[in-house]
Amino acid sequence: MADRGGSALSLPDDWPAHPDPILALNQMGSFDWDLDAGLFHMDAQAHEVFDLRPDEYDGDPESLGVRVPIAEGRRLDTLVAQAIKDGSENYGAYFRLRRRDGTLRWTHTQGYIRRDETGRPRRIIGIVRDATRELSDTEARSEQAAQDAARREQTNVVQLTTAALAHARTVQDVIDVLKDTHGLTHLGATSLVMGLAEAGRIRLVAEGPAGSFVPGTLVTGIEEPYPMSEVVRTLTPRFIESPQEFAERYPILWPNITDLKITAAAYLPLIVQGRPIGAMGLLYNDRQSFAPEERNVLVALGSSIAQSMQRAMFYEQEKDLATNLQQAMLPRTIPSVRGADIAVRYRAGTTSGSLGRDIGGDWYDLIPLPGGRVGAVIGDVQGHDAHAAAVMGQLRIVLRAYAAEGHTPGAVMARASVFLHELDTDRFATCLYAEVDLSTGVVQVVRAGHIDPLLRHPDGSCRRAPVEGGLPLGLSAEFGRLDYPVSTVELDPGTTLLLCTDGLVEQPGIDLDDGIQILVALIADGPHDVRDLADHLIEVAEERGGDDDVALLLLRRRGLDTPHSGGRLQQHVAPGDPEALTVARHLIRAAVRTWGAGARADEIELVADELITNVLVHTEGAAVVTLRVLTGGERRLRVEVEDASSALPRRRDAGESGVTGRGLLLVDLLTDAWGVEARGRGKCVWCEFLVPGGD
Structure with missing residues (x-):
């Protein structure tokens, strides 16, 4: 026990306190500790408890160190110091002491702290006693208590x-x-x-x-x-x-x-x-x-x-x-588009509900269209389960088919709505369809209950492009409101069109408009490259979490590499009108030479004449001939001949004396590329010729 005194003050008149005889009868020793003088007086019974003879103890508390192990002494000193510090009147503790024969035994002490009128502690009077027997029972109970604990x-x-x-x-x-x-x-x-x-x-x-x-x-x-x-x-x-x-x-x-x-x-x-x-x-x-x-x-x-x-x-x-099903429903690959940089991303929501619900009806699609155009689709089928994904897959396929047939954007959306309504499902879908002409930058947009597209300009600024909309797919057919308005947006070179589902916008406690403004700021501060920007947006969505899926499509129109029209001619040739056919031939010849393609004028005129004649001979309608020059990269002259028939042209084997059946062989031989595209009310046979650069 540490020395608490060292003061030169005289001892109190009643020090040491006289032990109570009853204490001795109960084998309890008493002590009187003068904190000012630092003297620790013990009676004879206390000497026996500490197993000390009177001549072995000089009244200094440090002398008890021969019997009290260092760890126990420190614990007692801490206990007494804390009691003095917090104003307690008494304290009590069990501690072990080492007897003369080296064995340890449990001892109990209890002290009463006396203070003067100022509250300063002056003396501690207390008792010490052998606690071996009681702790043997207590230890047993403690062991049981420890086991229970x-x-x-x-x-x-x-x-x-x-x-x-x-x-x-x-x-x-x-x-x-x-x-x-x-x-x-x-x-x-x-x-x-x-x-x-x-x-x-x-x-x-x-x-x-x-x-x-x-x-x-x-x-x-x-x-x-x-x-x-x-x-x-x-x-x-x-x-x-x-x-x-x-x-x-x-x-x-x-x-x-x-x-x-x-x-x-x-x-x-x-x-x-x-x-x-x-x-x-x-x-x-x-x-x-x-x-x-x-x-x-x-x-x-x-x-x-x-x-x-x-x-x-x-x-x-x-x-x-669910993930495999979702991936199977989404496009396996996105086609490369001449004149555009494309990035698509999908992130599944993280619902806290039942198993297998990490799947939804969000989708994106990119559809090559006639005339070098491209259709961009973003949509979201109601619900967050396998049924929503299945409906999404069917809806994506039919919408793609309607667009590839050449229907106008409004007709594509109306037909898709009718399909969904007749699918015998209780689900509806929001959708946005954008038809982009990369040669002119004109974008025709149709919106069915979906959020507006966003435009990011070459300088990094971003804005919302408000688009007049109609009812979601399925609902518009149910209520007979299939007239979807078509809005036009200009996509300048270097500008990025961003389509997304509401999982990228909606946040708890934030309304939709504020969420769109947050997204606009995020895009403006994001990377310039569309792929890096798409990754950045998905990373933000991952960090934010959320139950809803996220589908994302970014299309950036390129600058100088974007093919654009360097000239255009269109002529209508009606059946049974030989004069119209003659005029068309003259116009084609003049346009080709004017555009600097005179070296291939005969080939171009011959192929165009063959395609027009096929329409007039094998269909019952008129032919619409379009010639245009595409520049940017290789300079090409494109000939398109449209008609109202859905029957596709096919090669015919001509006999030795046959005079027909060689038309498509001629087209294949003279052109650098050719093909057939479906249009909304028929088809278009097109071919391209590489021509020298003009002025």
Whole structure:
């Protein structure tokens, strides 16, 4: 005990306090500690308690150090100092002292602190007594209490872990819960290992602390001599209670984990409905045995973990199925478009509901169209399940087909709405369809209940492009409001058109307009490249989380590399009007020479004449001839001949004396490229000729 005094003040008149004879009768010694003088007086009985003769003690508290171990003395000093500091009137404590023969025994002391009128402590009067007998009973009760407390703690850990596992969705979530402070490591385990049973093997999915991985155990056979293999094979837990037992039972594994200083281990089979799905091992370095209660707790915990792991495995399987279904419904590839940079992205929502709901009806599409145009689609089918994805897949295909047939944007949207209405589903869909002419930068936009597109200009500024809209697909057909207005947007070279679903805009507590403004600012500050910008936007969506899917399509019109029309001529040729055909021939010849393509004038005129004649001979309608020069890169002259027939031209084998059947062979021979495109009310046969650069 530390010296509390050292003052030269005289001792009080009543010091030392006279012991009560009753104390002596009860084998209690008394003491009187003068804090000012630093003297610690003990009566004869107190000397006996401390096992000191009167001549062995000089009244200095430091002299008691021969009997009070250093750690105990420090603990008592701290206790007394705290009692003095916080104004307490008394204190009490059990402590051990070392008797003359070297044995330790428990002792109890209790002191009463006397203070002067200012509150300053002056004396401590108290008792000391032998507490060996009472603490022997108390220790037994304490041991039982400790066991009860440990059992309650283990039960509490089981309850906490089970509650935490209820929110685990994936296998990794389960592992993270077990390694958390409320997990199994809270039971004192040094290392946690876990494996899943797959096709007669055990695949390790979790190992203990860094550096504890055992080479060769990533995948092991169930018949191999490893503890996890054994508990899966026998469906029986294994409790190992000494290093020697571990080394004897598992000689292959033990040499690889000796650095972990393992003293005991518990391996538990993970069983669901009588079938093992894996095993779990807990390794300890501070225990030698497992009481029956502890074994029961661990087995019960293993059962709870098995149920959670099975649920997580089912979730991951259904998630993979949902993801594959979603990917199958989306376009497998996006075609490259001459004159544009394209980026598309999709992010599945993270719902907290039932399994398999990480799938929705969001989609994007890019559709090559006649005349070098391209159709960009973004849409969202109502709902967040496999049915929404299935409806989305069907709707995407028919909308693509209507657009590829050459229907106007308004007609494409109206036909898609009728299709969805007749699909016998209760789902509706929002959609935005933009038809982009990259040669002129004119974009025709139709909106069906969807959010407006955004435009990012070459200087980085971004704005919302308001587009007049109609009802969502399905609803417009149900209410007979199929007239979708078409809006026009100018897409200058270097400008990016951004289409997205509302999962990128909507945030909890923020209305739609504010969400769009936040997105506008995000785009303005984002990377210039469309692919980097798309990645940036999806990363933000990932960080923000959210239950809704995100579909994103960015189209940037290129600058100087964008083909544009350097001249255009169009002529209508009616059937049965030879004069119109003659005029068309003259116009074609004059235009070709004016545009500097005189070297190929005969070829161009011959092919155009053949295509016009085919229309007049094999269809009942007129032919519309369009010639235009495309510049930017290679200079090309494009000839298009449209008619109202949906019948596609086909090659015919001409006999030796036949005079027909060689038209398409001639087109194929003389042109650099040719093809057939569907139009909304017929078809267009086109061909292109590479021509020298003009003025």
